[in-house]
Amino acid sequence: MRFELDEDRALLKASAREWFEKASPLAESRKVMEGPDGLDRGLYAQLGELGYLGLTLPESAGGSGFGAIGLCAVLHEAGRVAFPGPFLDLLLAARALHRVGGAEAERRLADLVAGRSLVVIARSEGVLGCVPSETAARFDRGRVIGTKTFVPFAAAADSLLVTTREGLVLVERPAKGFEATPLPVIDHAQRFAQIPLDLPGTLLADAERSGDALADVDRLAALASSAVALGLVERSLELSVAYLKERKAFGVPIGSFQALQHRAADMLLRVESTRSAVYRAAWAADHDPERALFLGASAKAWCGEAARFVCGETIQIFGGVGYTWEYDPHIYWKRAKTLEQFYGTTRDAIETALEAAGI
């Protein structure tokens, strides 16, 4: 038995760390987060060249072949720098395209994986839930009719994978762009939009096949967002510990106060447990398919709580400056909020885990 990554994946992770820290340090990425599109298009082209956009695909489909463990290793690093933009969304769209298959999907998938095209899934309708209990959008005589909400990074997207009653439809960006009304959320690095659709599209698969693909995307989203959360909590704890050692009050470092030491210990327990849960779930996704759903949902449910605690307490440890825009804790805390709500809620993950356990 061995928990450590094998040599190939350890290398992958190390080079991902190097790349993310160099290409997207917070000092730089803060400008991107506050910029118009919320992403650096150049970096996304590089993600394609690095092969990171094919992480959710088998090698036969142009993917990396590093499996779920490799995927999590890279997302773990992306989380550490709170990498802005639709990285996760592209990975999920790639998986959806791969699952529905067909010539059109494969062509678009190749563009996405190469970093030439930004494709995101447009699924939500209304603002009361991320996954509509009944989809209202229709595909009728070659056109998509309906309104989608919380479409991620829509202003920059080249095409949308729109869920409709008839199935998944690929919709190209019109010449003048999508008619997107921004929906700003707590996480200022995130971009969401509401898009009224009355546009031509291509039906990629019927409702049943699309439903299967989306179920697979949901499973992947639970694991992948957990891996990003691991990076968020790991880095937040590092920020906290450094601050506890450096910040002085009453003439001593605040990290010498037991109240804060014990809080940091509780944060450490959550960070390390998150690491165990995420990589175990990733391992199961690659090697233990029977338990993969349960373990992925368990990791997701755990991460929601763990990130609330660790990222939240980091703001608290920083005190007044923790509540300022200038300091970094809020960036991690906000991303954690986005992951918890928009990539499968904690409550849904708990229910999935219960059902998978036969309860």
Place this chain on the structure above:
Amino acid sequence: MDLQFKPEHEAFRRELAEWLQTHLARPWIEELRDPANDPDRLFEIRRRWQAVLNEAGYLGMDWPREWGGRGATAIEKAIYTEETYRADAPPIPNVLGISLLGPALIHHGSEELRRRFIPKMLSGEEIWCQGFSEPDAGSDLAALRTRAEPDGEDFRITGQKVWTTFGLWADWIFVLARTDASDRYGGITFFLVPIHQKGVEVRGIKQISGESEFGEVFFDGAVARREHIVGKIGEGWRIAMTVLSYERGAMSLAYPAQYDGYLEDLVAGCRERGILGRPDVREKLGRLLVDNEVMRANGLRNLAGFASGEKPGPEASIEKLFWSEYAKRLADTALELLGPQAHLVVRSPHSRPGMDWAYEAQWCRAGTIYAGSSEIQRNILSRRVLKLPEAR
């Protein structure tokens, strides 16, 4: 990464599970429920069970064969505890002797001591208790004051030990006693002391559950023989601290396996009460289910690290903090969800078959106190792992 047990481990697990099925007359909960079983009888059942385990070669799992062990790996040892917990086998009475004293003798004791004490410790013919904590030396163990003074060739022990599990049934006690008052750590020596002598008195302490599993031991000039010192004079602290690390990984899978059983009982209870579909109930059960699975993930990681020869890290403190705090949440939730019936003690009319939540709800309160309280574990994590400055 590889979190798969090897075929030989799976085979060991199957063989052990089958053996347990054949040899375990009834689960421990049934023994506790039986009105004929008073504390002494229960102790004898545990002693007999220990002898059966020993006959089959399941004790001292990772000890060398030479000393009555099985020479097994850490993974097999973890599987052993996992399966015995899963089967709800009686807890063995010499648990502290085997987990702490045995390794101390094997790593630090003389050959004479090993020959003299290990076989009867394994068979259960001699029951051992642990004399570490004192009324004024609990979490701050090195503050211990029980002293050992030379008396001719031997030593005389004077002082008081407390929280001594199975003190009332023990034949021997391993004692940390002060041989040098001026040296906090280097003035502590590890003695083996017979209980049945003038100068030793054991009193039971009535616990919140009403039983007296632990007690206090008073020494008033009790004799400890020089040849019964483990290691050298002044090495007691170092030995006591190192033996704790030999247990690494042993419980990594056992607690999650035990809580699997508890959760199953709790879910069944909720189903019987017709509340399993309630969203608030599902949320509570789901969180407990998920957290237990995360505990198992930590355990597998801990074990895998140990098996591949990594140096011990923060795992032990995280593990202890996790399971002991979890156990309280689990029992509190069970009492809440299962209603008044779960408050009925095991021998009350109408008590629930299966899990004894009334006892567990009390017993779990001890878990965050013994073997390094939750606060001590947090101190260890913040100082030794996060390297935060010395507390004020």
